[in-house]
Amino acid sequence: MVKVYIPRDTTALAMGAERLAAEMAVEAKNRGADIEIVRNSSRGMFWLEPLVEVETANGRVAYGPVEAKDIDSLFDADFVNGGLSHPLCQGLTEEIPYLKKQQRLTFARAGITDPVSLEDYQAHDGFKGLKKHWKCPVRPSLMKLKTPACVAVVVLPSLPASSGRLYTMRLHRVMLRRNTSFVTPTKVTPVPSLTVWSWKLTHSC
């Protein structure tokens, strides 16, 4: 199964990513191509949106800006295997000069992870800070965490460390559609109580 990335952030959607993803899935089926479409966030190269990326052994190969009318020719050019001959092919994503010369910190994983996959999040160092925090003997009473848009981690600090429990919840689908960028700061404010689990989630931008 080949992973094909089609962003779902505002700009990609505004440039037709939704229709593109739907039609690509249909065409893949028609051609018997075994692909998994991942809706990531944008890499930030908006002039190339929708930027379609295909996972290959050498890294991700980028095509953009792709419109629904390009789907046929992409399959013909073997984009599923990272074919380089298509006119929209931008080569390896990481080698695109705009991206290559940047040092990304807070945006380091933007567009790379699958925002709705907890496994993928963990594979990219997700929860590391949380784990570290959990071992720390003195915990702050209020936590503000940066988490992927779909998963909020709620720590109830009023509980003794021995009960060591993490509560995760899936946010509403509407939020998912609206913002799939994992860098969206999500402020999680737990309301400490031993009987009721309540919390407040606010997207702070």
Added chain:
Amino acid sequence: MTAFNEQSRQQVCDIVEEMKDLPGAMLPILHAIQDAQGYIHADAVSIIADGLAQSRAEVHGVITFYHHFRTTPPGKHTIQVCRAEACQSMGSRQLEAHVKEKLGIGFHQTSADQQVSLEPVYCLGNCACAPSIQVNDDVVGRVTPSKFDQLVDQLSTQALEVK
């Protein structure tokens, strides 16, 4: 104007009851009502004011301060045209003129067949692919007059299919 019947009144009461204890409850309540009913009817104002223990003038002030809130029913579709800086630099003024001519209405107006309401908006967060418009819930980037015409034609085709 469509009637503010018993059912809509009840819906407003339910929304107010459910949300009035949120911190800063006014905006979430107004959003919820507009999302459910399409606009905020004049009769909803006193219900909101009572629920929040504020004056009707205060509620009215908030509703009229934010352009997002409307006090008349919208058309079947709402089209928002971005008028902020990035879009202006990419030709949104010409686009705006085209839009008004194509639809035959100005901003804050609804077409006679109740199909389309036209609203201005100030940045849709899509500056990189300006000029932008929003058609119902979808932002559309790099809009040209011909792309706009296509979008509107699609809207009316869909409307016909529904019947």
